[in-house]
Amino acid sequence: NAGVTQTPKFQVLKTGQSMTLQCAQDMNHEYMSWYRQDPGMGLRLIHYSVGAGITDQGEVPNGYNVSRSTTEDFPLRLLSAAPSQTSVYFCASSYERPGLAEFYEQYFGPGTRLTVT
């Protein structure tokens, strides 16, 4: 198993550009999520999905779109990049849904470091 994979590893964008951060998992996990990590801010949830065709907003969803057409893939789209979106982005997945599980464990990808100038 490759686990959770993210591409690209690094990206530099100009303000106003759009792009898609890719996330894929090969563990047949139903739950997937996107976080951003900023210095001194910890991890903040952007969007999540409890299964194909179902997505919902997290703590900081503005400026981002997601879709979940397959169980494996959960891309994150930046519609019009802003310097405030400079961050490290992590995708994560889990077999259980955090809201239902008695025991819960989430697997993270290696991250995408995004710089918006």
Next chain:
Amino acid sequence: DQQVKQNSPSLSVQEGRISILNCDYTNSMFDYFLWYKKYPAEGPTFLISISSIKDKNEDGRFTVFLNKSAKHLSLHIVPSQPGDSAVYFCAARQGGSEKLVFGKGTKLTVNP
């Protein structure tokens, strides 16, 4: 409004001694807590968790203690090893919610 607080940005301990990382929370509806470890340039990895119906969970060198009345949990690492040097995140789940809330992290340095 920060619901999960890790008030110590950093901690330094000697190899072989105990490391104690602390986490406080404000939401009494949180019913499940997790600790993650993160090395530079890698994604976080799950370390240990505890349900609110317990007050202690142990896994090898790692023990998590939960004090619900104080809304406080701590992660004990005994004995600490240089390979434990990483950023540790505390996270919490509100019962029924699909969202995890993370603290800001504590950077642990274990000196040889």
